[in-house]
Amino acid sequence: MTKETDLSITLPTPTSASGHIRLAHGGGGRLMHNLVQDIFAPHFGGKAIIEGHDSATVDIGTSRCAFTTDSYVVKPLFFPGGDIGTLAVNGTVNDLSMVGALPICLSVGFILEEGFPLETLDRIAACMASAAALAGVSLVTGDTKVVERGKGDGLFINTSGIGLVSENLEIGPKCVEPGDIILVNGDIARHGIAVMIAREALGFESNIESDTAPLVGPVQRLIKAGIDIHCMRDLTRGGLASATVEIAEASGVDILLDEASIPVRANVGAACELLGFDPIHVANEGRFIAFVAQQDAHAALELLRQEPSCGEAAIIGRVTDEGSGRVAMTSLVGGSRMVDMLSGEQLPRIC
């Protein structure tokens, strides 16, 4: 199950129907979407699952709560700019932020492999505590399980989170309209490349660091200023491409991105070229897109640029029309091309 779904897509490809989980089922692309559609949606039928949203919105008593979960299996556990613990806090905080919620508290579940060093666990717990303090959330409850040597991979972390959603706030794919302007809060593709370089012995030096960061600040700044936000999505697995295609399909609109406007740092662009990746497919952990009403776009851009780590925020596209859920991109070299999710797996265990 995943927080994004697409009920309009076709049946699994023959490979997927072959009947076993593949790495790409966890990759944020087509196979994962088919898994949700074919197995989880029929059984669970949750609103967030059906509507394709980062968090569920649930009334608990008199409060409107956002609720989300994510497991983290990133490899290696520590990488330039971050670690699995920081990622586990920021990722869940960000999923709450994407529905406009103010994140309040997180749970933490550890699955540890026998033999895992206690000192490393202690370091990761310290990183989680720092990340939680920075994001303004409390880690309030937890669980530990241990599996035998060879039945896990050091440590996996699940975090779930609860946020508070304002009564009058409605943010999601169904609110997207033709004319909406799409902003991104900074340069893309750093997290995926940083992890990739840390993991593989690629034989080149790099100072590329993950972009992992809590998105509470930028999102709350937009909300408090009264920006008319229609939809938001963080650019994690599947990157900018998956996020825009998911929203286009869930909203039934067509989207046009402008490649020249999408911020990619020179060293990240060079690494992508070397590795044969398109930056729009690479994972981020501190980046999101916001669909805002046309008249608020420039105000939103100015607000975002006031936030730490959002200095490169940019307007990168717009919703062109009611449509069939297609995403096109005017390319750097002229002309335009269609954007789709990856069907296979680019970088397993990126988060």
Add this chain to the structure above:
Amino acid sequence: MTKETDLSITLPTPTSASGHIRLAHGGGGRLMHNLVQDIFAPHFGGKAIIEGHDSATVDIGTSRCAFTTDSYVVKPLFFPGGDIGTLAVNGTVNDLSMVGALPICLSVGFILEEGFPLETLDRIAACMASAAALAGVSLVTGDTKVVERGKGDGLFINTSGIGLVSENLEIGPKCVEPGDIILVNGDIARHGIAVMIAREALGFESNIESDTAPLVGPVQRLIKAGIDIHCMRDLTRGGLASATVEIAEASGVDILLDEASIPVRANVGAACELLGFDPIHVANEGRFIAFVAQQDAHAALELLRQEPSCGEAAIIGRVTDEGSGRVAMTSLVGGSRMVDMLSGEQLPRIC
């Protein structure tokens, strides 16, 4: 991290201090408690973690919410009377119930190993949907991650849950008082023995089935009848022994159990004897103890016995005194003995 903690206990034993995770760190006994004390409590400091409770209680807006998380790594995935999916729903529903909350919704996080059969995943999802319907909760949000072959063990499930706690309800170790009567909602030790027999080729036939069940019904019945409940705890990892010792230590009281009153079915008792287990250390997944005010004990017993699968509910002990957190048990053969948590691991991956 775990939901039970004990800040009074001593430093890790030399074995634990040797610096690596052992299976017993996930076993619900002393080592797990030391892990929480030494690593998680200092960093996270959550109220539920410090106070030794099954769920955290958090104000979200104007609502008083219970919040809990558990990962499930039980082996095998299917066992007599249950499966990992049913367990993942009931276990989290039960942790919410133990603070008197009405469970509302759950999240589901899957960590799948490459090669896991889709058909098995579909069966488990169906079991989760049935269990959720029975417990009256919705599965509202989820996540899927996939790890490479050999880096997991088929599938692990995390569920987190939110419940609603009545404004005037205060249930927890700090409410326990001398004179409180301790009830259990039925016979103990079936879950652990059922899983053990399913897992190991023990060479004997058995019709012992797991007791896995949602505890919403019995708990809500007690609450609605106005029973003065001081504390509850479900008897999972570590069994009745860990649950009573945890509460005794967290409450600063002494407890006396009466072995003859603790319901154990004959075939379960025989299997325990054969395997060298004491039933009070064996895990359950549909059993809990309730500490109630003396004058309400018999009413509580009658109410419990009206619930399906609680026909064998019994009064099994009492809080004798303010004290130093000791649990004693008057034994079947006369005399009494001290009850403690296990320091090692009896049955790894029981839930």
